[in-house]
Amino acid sequence: MTDLPQQTQRQLGLVIDLDTCVGCHACVVSCKGWNTENYGAPLSDQQPYGADPSGTFLNRVHSYELTPETGPAQLVHFPKSCLHCADAPCVTVCPTGASYKRVEDGIVLVNESDCIGCGLCAWACPYGARELDLAEGVMKKCTLCVDRIYNENLPERDREPACVRTCPAGARHFGDLGDPDSAVSALVAERGGMDLMPEQGTRPVNKYLPPRPKDQIDEQVDILAPLLTPVAEEPKGFLGWLDRALDKL
Amino acid sequence: MTQPQLDLSPPVSDEVRKTTCYMCACRCGINVHMTSGKVAYIEGNRDHPVNKGVLCAKGSAGIMQHNAPSRLRAPLKRVGPRGSGEFEEISWDEALDMAESWLRPLRESAPEKLAFFTGRDQSQSFTSFWAQNYGTPNYAAHGGFCSVNMATAGIYTMGGAFWEFGSPDWEHTKLFMLFGVAEDHDSNPIKMGIGKLKARGATVIGVNPIRSGYNAVADEWVGITPGTDGLFILSLIHCLLKAGKIDLDYLARYTNAPVLLDGDPKSPDYGLALRDEDGKPQVVDRATGKLAAWDAPGIKPDLRGHIRRAGVTHASVMHKIAETYLSDDYAPEAVATRCGLTPTRIRAIAGLLAKTAFDEAIVIDQPWTDFRGERHEQMIGRPVSFHAMRGISAHANGFQTCRALHLLQILLGAVETPGGMRFKPPYPKPAHAHPKPHAKATPMSPLEGPHLGFPMGPEDLCLSDNGQPQRIDKAFTWENPLSAHGLMHMVISNAHAGDPYTIDTLMLYMANMAWNSSMNTRAVMEMLTDTDQNGDYIIPRIIYSDAYSSEMVAYADLILPDTTYLERHDCISLLDRPISEPEAAADAIRWPVVEPDRDVRGFQSVLVDLANRLDLPGFVKDGQPLYRDYADYITNHQRKPGIGPLAGWRMGETGLTDGRGAPNEAQLDSYIANGGFKTFPIPEAAQYYKPWNSAYQDYAVGMGFYDSPQPYLFQLWSEPLRRFQRAGEGIGPHQPPEYLRQQVVEKFTPLPTWYDTASDDFPTHALTQRPMAMYHSWGSQNAWLRQLHGHNPLYLPTKLMRQNDLKDGDWAHVTSPHGRITVPVAEMAALNEHTVWTWNAIGKRKGAWALDTDAPEATKGFLLNHLIHELLPPKGDGLRWSNSDPITGQAAWFDLKVRIEKAPPQEISKPDTDAQASPVPAPPTELRWKVGK
Amino acid sequence: MHPAPSIILFTTLSGLGFGLLFWLGIDPTPPTGWVAFAFFAIAFALSLGGLAFSAGHLGRPERALKAFTQWRSSWLSREAWAAAATLIMAGLYAAPLVFVGTTFLPLGWVTGLLALATIGTTSMIYTQLKTVPRWHHASTPALFLAYALAGGALMSGRVTVAIPLLLVTGALQVWVWWDGDRRLARSGTDMNTATGLSGQVRAFEPPHTGSNYLLREMVFVVGRKHALKLRIIALVLGAALPVVLLLMPFGHWLAALAVLSHVAGVLTARWLFFAEAEHVVGLYYGKR
């Protein structure tokens, strides 16, 4: 199963809006919660109350400081989970076939009962999207909530990934990126959605919407300043203006 | 090629139980998925008015909170010395007998000797009712150190503030300006709101020394120097006023800008409103040129109104506003440097405000009728909105800064208009419609009224006949007259000092006073353990209710262990701090979605039990207890006839009704069936202009918020402040002590003002921010959350890093006038260059929270609190002034200034507090959480 | 990458073992009897021992056999096949040598070829990884083969072959270090492509203050000075000292010393091979 499908019927994935993400980690924890209780083995934690706590998470939020050529430094919150690459190197390296990309929707999954925990797929992934669960000894990764998105035991409106459902800022969007008419594709087109590490040749399905330009207002001061033309120079004059303005009301 | 067959529709859970989150005070609705009778997964409730389905990191991690190994298991009696953490588990009978035996004699002799303070309490209308009936004046929740400036400034100025009181009109606003907010109480709604603005491409301006979180996504970042927002805002006002970019019609109709002030310096009422025989402030009617009461039907109040009588001119408030703020002192050029900004940026922002408010006004075709009887065909919106929180309120000039912000919003006509800021019911509610404070203790009888309230002048202060404070926290005294939330941060130090008197029993609920919620933490720990010559504790008895093994637990004599939030009844009541949104009032409950597996009890039910044992009025009638437990109280208690803790599904004359009605035994079941909450939508015509909109006023009366319509004017000129100032000027029977006279005159200005609170002795501002994924001290016991924030560096701006030759991971000594801590540092470029900061409340005492003693929270984590004192260092006058706002007593956490020096590498951050013994078993070394499968 | 003892031992030992099998396989006059037994036993011990250590790196070693299934696409799977095939062929070749003293040379050639292929597949596991630019280079199989051949020659007592091979391997290693230091920069993957952000990008807060699998496994950082010291040690022990020892008048003790020195050198070089390898995921953590 380690071959990649030539093409998939759909390309389900996430669009993450870096202009909107406030870095709250809600998606991180809802993902942890859902996937601890659902798909495959629970996401375990080692030394959960000890000196060096660590555990398996399928989604993590980084933050980067960006120093533009001019203007003050900026901060960008940066959620990252599996990007469900079209040319997923994690799949082709897998010796057991545990890693595969679904033909129907392009979701990249690990079949845990086949996984020997060799870790090679995690080495092959440029994005750090795979974590070996220490308790279970198998590879864990984002499932795109495959056990939610089609789940008939969930109300229709809940058939979306846990992280998307929970994101308070609405910075995460889910849909078919293979369909140019989908809402996510439109968003990508409109906002210039981008790939991470395109040079790695993985052709990620997930897209990131770049932050909008920031700190531009000083440049508009020529347009804005006339709005502040004084109605009078002296407080007395101001009261005179007030009277005239009131008459006009 | 085959791929595995997946079950795409696995069962999700056996059952979903809907209740209210309590990982913070936002109080979102949650769906608790139950499998095999255990909590399996928690998600947001899509139908809930607060979160509409989303859930923050803490909320999703609730399962780890609910199952934390730090949960207390049974009542505890202290056996070791205070602070040691050595306890013995006892039965509830023994615990309640002990509490009763302490509380009964106090009530019989001196009820004020019980000080009952509650922290993250979400049942204040209940706990205060208990304290009131016990008869002690010494009750408050934690608002005094939290954000009383914000709440009070809002209520005195416009009958409500931000957060629970109001929020931006997210659907319509085009320009949103956020002052000093890292997270807020309204956690999810703010994120949802910002998300909406971002989706629409609206502009967000973040005013904050630190550019993280919300400020990171802001389109414009105003990296202001801490403590100077008031100056910046008044400069914006200066620019707008000078350009005439203010909403004249709005000011004339809905604010006291047209109200005439007594202009006679010899009059006792100098600077107060001219009033008619009915005591109503007067305006000049522009139609007739005559004086009229402000609310007279059909009048058009004249903003420029003035009259001359007996050689004295009495002019409108608008004159004062123009006079004050047109002064060049507020010109951008005059303030920019002090604020750490440029004049260009200030002007650009003022310009953008003007452009958006007036050139991009929005109109909603919704007729409505105002309180003067005038019908308006449309609702005109100024789509600029503001939100602010502790960044401006936790300074000693915070009250006036918050007022300045309200003045700005109101001048733009952007409060209660489409696109601006909207109140959440039961707000708007002006200060004069709130109760006044009560503090006279009488043995064996209840207090005459509620503890907390809104003084309208010096006569409302809580002083005894000899001028002594009646309350242990000295709330409502000349030191901080408008301390509407009490001063919890002063309780322990005052009780320790016996000033104004000593107490016997300190009862605390849900407040980590021995750690992160105290200033000067180390000293507070000492005060709690300090003994007199006889070796008795100076604070003789401490009762505490916590659910977890916190630092405070170690300092109590008797622990009444609470349940977790999934195991008890709670009531989020319109009498208290409800969960309303601008378009609908709402209230909610929590209910035991699981039964406790430990010998613990909901603290409110324990209070009911204690009240019954103590025969407290209000709880016991004719020797018979009125309520079995808290659930019974929620259902059957009536504050006024027809008004109870919950407004939904009450018994009307003809059937079930909302708002006013008799108790309904099935009420809680109805709430549970409805998802744990109930909304009470506001009619369309009542959605905006609420303080003046007759449709809204009728709705509010129907809901029982007030008994008759209460329209009012926004108080740009604050008469209560003027009354205090007048007393300072030597007028009237109640006057401040001499040492406070000048402070009262200078700071209680009836129009918002700015004064500097930063001392020059130390060069660098030091702040804390709340991490979005942690709630104060609770987060660290959560196995998932502590992996995200397990220790905290002190973030330094690039310049300070270079100056001190520091790199990430190095250590630094941080010195304030009160002490020194030694902590790890890290660099942040997107930071005001005079400011350092860290995450709040990550540092933990060793042994607390069922963490291993070498947990990073205890070794690398640290608190800034050690550097902050509740008193300022002695000044020239030899006095130690309080480190708080002189008007409200709000703790000035963010006035802290420090000096940074490089330190040699350390093993552990300093001060290094010794370990407390853990009253709970050791935690597991691995988690593989999965229930039922 | 985390220099896990299990993989360092695996690649070092199995490299030597298969290197030795190569030389044994192509020997036109192979030893027989006890001598053959000794050589083949050493080769088997090394390669099997190496493979056993590699299983130590697995989360689920009991399922290791599943690794044979994906030979069409996975180098790890191919390696499993190659190793198994080599050992079987070597067994078939060795048995008659040891027990009957008969030589069936074509079997030896096949064994030799398979041994080379095994070393090649092992190296391809690393070479294929675009995510580790230092490894993603033709020099990786070359170096693995060179080490295996030199080590094998040394172990099989082929002094005249071993000396030039050791020198070539040493030289190749030096160049690989020099060039390897530039490969991440050359790869075109950096903070900007990782984040898609333009301008100067610096990692601010990590996503978690606790550690995790990624940090432990892929974000290992060695100090420059430390690395330089180890490189010198690896070079001296792995190539220089063995050559010097081999140039001295022959003696069993000296030869054994040369082998030990070489093994220690290769272990050091392998430690560096992993420890110095920068996985691009480190960029996300600001650790590159």
Ligand SMILES: Nc1nc2c(c(=O)[nH]1)N[C@H]1C(S)=C(S)[C@@H](COP(=O)(O)OP(=O)(O)OC[C@H]3O[C@@H](n4cnc5c(=O)[nH]c(N)nc54)[C@H](O)[C@@H]3O)O[C@H]1N2
């Ligand atoms: N996740 C989470 N949510 C919480 C809490 C929690 O612990 N965790 N706590 C709850 C509680 S009790 C409260 S009170 C609220 C508080 O919520 P916030 O008001 O957001 O409080 P802080 O996190 O203290 O953030 C204060 C902000 O003000 C900024 N600031 C400080 N001084 C100045 C100044 O002079 N000017 C300006 N413009 N900004 C300044 C700081 O940089 C910081 O960003 O959060 C509530 N919500």
Ligand SMILES: Nc1nc2c(c(=O)[nH]1)N[C@H]1C(S)=C(S)[C@@H](COP(=O)(O)OP(=O)(O)OC[C@H]3O[C@@H](n4cnc5c(=O)[nH]c(N)nc54)[C@H](O)[C@@H]3O)O[C@H]1N2
């Ligand atoms: N340096 C600095 N210090 C600050 C601030 C700051 O900005 N900077 N902010 C201040 C502010 S605004 C606030 S509000 C305070 C907050 O400080 P605290 O009010 O002390 O808040 P917590 O740390 O959350 O502690 C509350 C206690 O309630 C307990 N608890 C949790 N759940 C339950 C429950 O269900 N039942 C019971 N009975 N107990 C429970 C917890 O275990 C904990 O011991 O901190 C203040 N301290």
Ligand code: SF4
């Ligand atoms: S992101 Fe990583 S794990 Fe996911 S498909 Fe791409 S390479 Fe594989």
Ligand code: SF4
């Ligand atoms: S760890 Fe599991 S999924 Fe990954 S490559 Fe190895 S066998 Fe395949």
Ligand code: SF4
């Ligand atoms: S899609 Fe599901 S598995 Fe993937 S990050 Fe989101 S919540 Fe986690």
Ligand code: SF4
């Ligand atoms: S939940 Fe949304 S806003 Fe929060 S960190 Fe995740 S993507 Fe960002």
Ligand code: SF4
């Ligand atoms: S904001 Fe988060 S923690 Fe607070 S109530 Fe809502 S979900 Fe719970």
Ligand SMILES: [Mo]
């Ligand atoms: Mo607070």
